[in-house]
Amino acid sequence: MSAPAISSALLADCVTIAGSTVTVTHPELLATDRMDAVVAAAVFGSDEEREHARWLLWEVGQHVGVRPASIHDLYIARGAGKTGGYTVPAMNIRAASYDTMRAIFRTANALDAGAFILEIARSEIAYTDQRPAEYVAVIIAAALREGFRGPLFVQGDHFQVNHKKFAVNPVLEVDSVKQLVTEAVAAGFYNIDVDTSTLVDLSKPTLDEQQAPNYNTAVEICRFVRAAEPAGVTISLGGEIGEVGTENSTADELHAFMQGFERTLEAQAPGMAGLSKISVQSGTSHGGTVLADGSIADVALDLETLRVLGEIARRDYGMSGAVQHGASTLPDSKFNSFPTTETAEIHLATNFQNMMFDYMPAELRAEIYGWLLVNAKDERKATDTDEQFFYKTRKKAIGPFKKRLWNLPADAKAKLAAAYDEKFTFLFSQLQVNGTKAAVTEFVKAPRLHKVFGAPGVVAAPDDADLSD
Secondary structure (H helix, E strand, O other): OOHHHHHHHHOOOOEEEEOOEEEEOOHHHHHOOHHHHHHHHHHHOOHHHHHHHHHHHHHHHHHHOOOEOOOHHHHHHHHOOOOOOOOEEEEEOOOOHHHHHHHHHHHHHHHOOOOOEEEEEHHHHHHOOOOHHHHHHHHHHHHHHOOOOOOEEEEEEEEEOOHHHHHHOHHHHHHHHHHHHHHHHHHOOOEEEEEOHHHOOOOOOOHHHHHHHHHHHHHHHHHHHHHHOOOOOOOEEEEEOOOOOOOOOOHHHHHHHHHHHHHHHHHHOOOOOOOOEEEEOOOOOOOOOEOOOOOEOOOOOOHHHHHHHHHHHHHHHOOOOEEEOOOOOOOHHHOOHHHHOOOOEEEEOHHHHHHHHHHOOHHHHHHHHHHHHHHOHHHOOOOOOHHHHHHHHHHHHOOOOHHHHHOOOHHHHHHHHHHHHHHHHHHHHHOOOOOOHHHHHHHOOOOOEEOOOOOOOOEEOOOOOOOOO
């Protein structure tokens, strides 16, 4: 069966396919259970079925205006004082991704939100078994299923250089990040957080010398990303000055990194676009600190650090501001503080995973924990209680149990969907991204990029004249 024939069968009454050209004839039918079959093929089908379904989703999205895009111009506008007062949530969706993302797009529709990011980290790609092409396909499918229209900000989170591997072979380790960039950009990741903060060398006597491995390597990866950009896209790039979970960042560290980055980039590639945001450390840690009973310790979040460093980032470097990682396990009372400090972006992940484990059937949770006792035993510290061990390692079961998590019983799915709707509504409201669709429309251009089935890369379409409503 040919590619068009297989793809046509998935949405036979919604689209027509002529060669590699997809035309949506009935866009209203995309927001029905027809989409469920397409995304299932994109994730769990045969190699051939996955390729066809992912291509179809991309082309349908391009046609109706549901397109991967860069948030760069919105962030530069924020740096110039043209927009602000909200904090963009960057959400890592690790499991049951389609249903979880559907809740996000339902919330966005209800609150007229446009400034939000869906992301996945280098480490998560591996243990959740979600390569970039699949992740983008699921995002598009979830948006279409909920009738969302607008740019999709898909982000590579913590495209990180491992300092131990870098010490052994720096070229090989940086090349591994570049390979991931190539894969991610081809899939539609037009937002990338470059994390070379792991290379900061605190043994050096000056801040510039300490940050030099960080900013030099970040420039190298920046130049590589820029060379991979499709026509009409300036990928939003983030840098990082302090590894999350370590000492809080300072203004002097920010200046040392940014001055070194901008000086080096200008010397190597004059006029090239640089960073649109900067990640800092302000007291949080990824996943939180797990206590013996499995609860999460209180966090000494330093909001003044976020405020001051964000102001410097905008005033002196034209960026959107500071980025907060490790925020999902913070108390609910903290979230409305981020817009008031003009925090540009916060990263949220672990709590969404926690909610899924809370709502899954007890027998499935017990089965996963049994699997961890065998397959993750080497990660257990001698001092870990069972609660600490399971909390810290259960994310490693997401890939092996992926299909089971996608196919939870209907009653568990319904309860989890309601909980996600409530959680995302709370977060979007507290972060003040309700109503941000207007700012996204004003500042963000999502060019139409056509994929020829079976060929690498994308091709800019001549115009958007034939878009469906």
